[in-house]
Amino acid sequence: MKYIKPTIVIIIFILIFIFLNKLLSPKYMTDLVEGNMTYEYYGEEKNHEVIFIGDCEVYANFSPMVLYEQEGIISYVRGNSQQLIWQSYYMLKETLKYETPKVVVFNVNSMRYSEPVSEAYNRLAIDKMKWSKEKVDIIKASMTEEESFLSYLIPLLRYHSRFDKLTSEDFKYLLKTKNNTYNGFLINKNVKPLENLPTKRRLANYNFSENCYEYLNKITELCKQNNIKLVLIKAPSVYPYWYDEYEEQIQKYAKENNLDYYNFKEKVQEIGIDYSADTYDGGLHLNLEGATKLSKYFSKILKEKYRLTDYREDEEISKIYNEKLERYKEAIK
Amino acid sequence: MLINILLLILSIGIYVSFGISNLIYILFSTVTTYAAARIISNKRSIEGCTNCNINYADKENKNAEIIEEVKGENYKNNQNKKNGKWILIITIAVNACILIAIKILLYGQAKLNWLSGIQIIAPLGISYYTLQVISYIVDVYKGKIEAEKNFFKYFLYVVYFPYLFIGPITRYENMKEELFKKEKIKLENIYNGVIRILWGLTKKFVIAGRVGILIGTISSDVSIYKGAYALLAMLLYSVQLYADFSGGIDIVIGGSKMLGINLKENFDSPYLSQSIKEFWRRWHIALSSWLRDYIYIPLGGNRCSKIRNKINVIITFVISGFWHGMNYLLWGLLHGLLVVYGKILKTKWKPINIIITFLLISILWSFFIWTDTLTSLQMIGSIFTNFNYVEMLSNFLNLGLNIANIVVLIISVIVLIIFDIKKEKIITKIKNYKIEGKLAIIGTLAIIVLVFGIYGIGFNVSEFIYSKF
Structure with missing residues (x-):
């Protein structure tokens, strides 16, 4: 009997602690919606035939809804802002626990970053990932020097200073958040034309780091083990500059490992991208128009080359996807 | 016994983790x-067997001079004492010289660009353990305590990690009992220790951390932030240093309490003092009493002429001042003068005395805020020459804290003041609480620290202001 009161007190404080962790963590609903992308995947049906992994060059440039509408491909983009290659590897590893796609499309832009870059980007990609071995590994691989593992385990340690920045959004989405993407694709309708072409700055070293190659090998190996076709791509972003030396290394890697590689930068004309209208930030990312063009173009390649199923003919799945498509069309109006 | 071995290993480990040279210095x-x-x-x-009756057990006998007289009765013993005296002098000199040399070198490097290219780092805890070992050898020499036979017991007293960064400076006669008593671990002690630690963390992270942001802004540019800003920084620094230092000591005392080791208090509501003299009886008591016993009394104390006193x-x-660093000699001198001549400032109204004392102390903390003596003096002068008080008030919200954080700061300072005034009552009340009451206090304080503390990226948790001395 004498332990009842202390136990109640302990339980009350544990609940307060959990509540505060939830309340003070950013909800990423209206501002920085990219922060909720990782989480959105968990609410999806896990039956995708194509999974995109990579940085913003995938979630801004490839629309799974277009892929479905055009060729009946069901796909998902597991991309995040500046998602580094080791993050892509662990995201893929996590994805494979839920489903085994036929094709994994990896955007190679992140090969240029050999070390963790920014705490803020880490948070956007990792914070809302479900706890698993992959999450532990992704944190360990991604942390910058100033970060601590504990602050990922207890978000309050990182976000406690938000106590004076709480808004109604923090209460509204305390328990359940809403989706801001369409199978991982983030719509952006703005137009900011490309004005200047990037100048080619000389680098001291053009070679991708051993660390990046190690993770690229891991991705390749993981796909092989699971009988998944790995496809390497380079999105047609003008910025940051994609050096010829980079291109040569990727081509060489793809050849050596018998992988398909598509550099869409070289197919801009063919795709029909017009940088004066199809980008929302002067050439870094495509806007909705550009992404639609690129997705249409790539959907044909995917369908023809990798013998994907046309799910428009699948009664059950088409019902779900037609509803999604309707919502998507509503959103892009 | 086991806990003492673990404490020793842990303490040595911590010293080594900061660099093996730290262990070498402390071992020396x-x-x-x-x-x-x-x-x-x-x-x-x-x-002593034949000639001298120095009673070590007579710990109440504080007057070392009486012992000296007893010893003086015998020639042989005089000869013995003489031998001991040289050993004492040499041991003190060697240890003090290391500390003095480091203080001078640190000043020389910072101010005069000595030994450029070599970074001088003070051995961890040297300011504290040097005073402890000196107090030990002097107390043994004076017959207040018996020399410890077990080296490891003595080593634990010196190296004990909780007072590694900020003290308190302890005496072997007190610590021996506490460190080596039996039956130390008790649930009651753990609850009380945790409460004390969390209270310390609250002071450090909620109050000192917040005030630190304001002071950081003000001290960053003396050409802009002078006059009213300087006065504000001085008043705030009083709060910051007290919250940070006493908070750190709370953590040390609380941590020790959990292990069943009772350390002496280092603060006794110092800002409620009515004079500078009283302040030094209530602020950093361990250092003040060390200086009294091992500097002031050996110099002659008050058993001499008024002038000499x-x-x-x-x-x-x-x-x-020197112990704090070469920069603080003038600060020490001014405090000395205020202790000696402070009477002239005393009124018959208690609150006025408290305010005057607080103001004087705050103004003298300038030497700690700006560290450069000349700048500190200029800032003190600017209070009386730059009347930018209205500008400072209108610009208050641009000094690094928004209104929500200022509200948190004001509330927490009020709580600290109330605690200091009603300390005895509050502590007794908490001690008498049942387990659930204590758990509720632990939970509340933990949440306050976690939510309202200033910590995280860009904020170094191990940094206590007083640790640099």
């Missing part, structure tokens, strides 16, 4: 004072 001080104390003690015990006080405070 420990070995030299241990050996010297043993030699003095051995000589005493040989002579005043000089003794001033010398003691200048040494206190």
